[in-house]
Amino acid sequence: MLARSTMINATMIVAASFGLAAARVQFEDGLMWFAPPVASSCALAENNPDLARVSARDLRDLLDNNSVALVDARAPDKYDEGHIPFAINLPADTAAETLQVQSLPIDKEQLVVTYCDGGSCAVSEYLGTMLRDEAGCREVHVLEGGFLAWSEANFPVEATPP
Amino acid sequence: MTLSPKLRVALGWGSRLLVAGVFLVAAIPKLQDPLTFAEDIQNYDAFPDFSAHFLAAMVPILELLAALALFIPRFRDGAVAIIAALDFAFIALIASVLVRGIDIRCGCFGGAAETEEAISWWTLARDVALLAPIALCRLDTAAPRRAG
Secondary structure, three states: OOOHHHHHHHHHHHHHHHHHHHHHHHHOOOOOOOOOOHHHHHHHHHOOOOOEEEOHHHHHHHHHOOOOEEEEOOOHHHHHHOEOOOOEEOOHHHHHHHHHHOOOOOOOOOEEEEEOOOOOOOHHHHHHHHHHHOOOOOEEEEEOOHHHHHHHOOOOOEOOOO | OOOOHHHHHHHHHHHHHHHHHHHHHHHHHHHHOHHHHHHHHHHHOOOOHHHHHHHHHHHHHHHHHHHHHOOOHHHHHHHHHHHHHHHHHHHHHHHHHHHHOOOOEOOOOOOOHHHOOEOOHHHHHHHHHHHHHHHHOOOOOOOOOOOO
16 A cells, blocks of 8 residues: 555645646647547548558559659658658648648549558548548558558658758 | 665665656657657547547656656655556556557657657567566665564
8 A cells, every 4th residue: 555645745746747737738839628639530531441551562662663642641740750752741630621722732543642650540541531532532542551661661761851 | 685775775776767767768759749749649549539638748747757756755655656657557558559459659758750669569578677676766765674
């Protein structure tokens, strides 16, 4: 059993952390009390799990043959930190609004591959479904394992210059 | 086995420095980039989505304060309790990811995707191994009971 003083001290540390975290959420741009989540949009994708997968190795071959349009579904800061060469950035959480005001800078007749952070991340499936069903892309695949699989395979990554 | 007082003090200090170092190194990148950490939290698929931002703000602050409190005698035991609870929580989360077969990065030390490891059994072993120094953090404050 924890001593009473230990519990009191632990509670004080947790309370201080809670207060500082609350202040940060309140005053820092981008942080919200109730996060809008990427995963909420993933529910849409879970209902449409019919996008084909492409492995990192196959994607590299497709890029070598210049026969694919690549779309990064992650947030812009992550795209800037590092992305697959030739990928354009279309963050999934704002994609619907973006597509309403600007046209997609890719050939819709070409094979389109979307990717996000990791294999379980359904954001790329959500975006892929949107590109196929709403933006009119003919054929859309999802990168299996996402950016994590690509970088773990030591395939080239490029960052956006500051 | 009874340890000499000097050894107890040395083990206690060594453990506190190690544990505090690990938790500070883990906290700072997450403090600098809470939104990336929030996405990592969501990828675990273990918490309600709406809580991701608040957890991303709170966990690194808790790690930071608990690590610093290890060096304040009055708060040491409380800090050890919090750090042990955090480590057990991390172990449970990582184990759940491995059992579910999800391929995500750990997010344990924040940072960019390409610099962070994917979760593996090694990640789990590392967190389990950390329990030993955490247990030793109290050494020079908890004197052994005398027989009789």
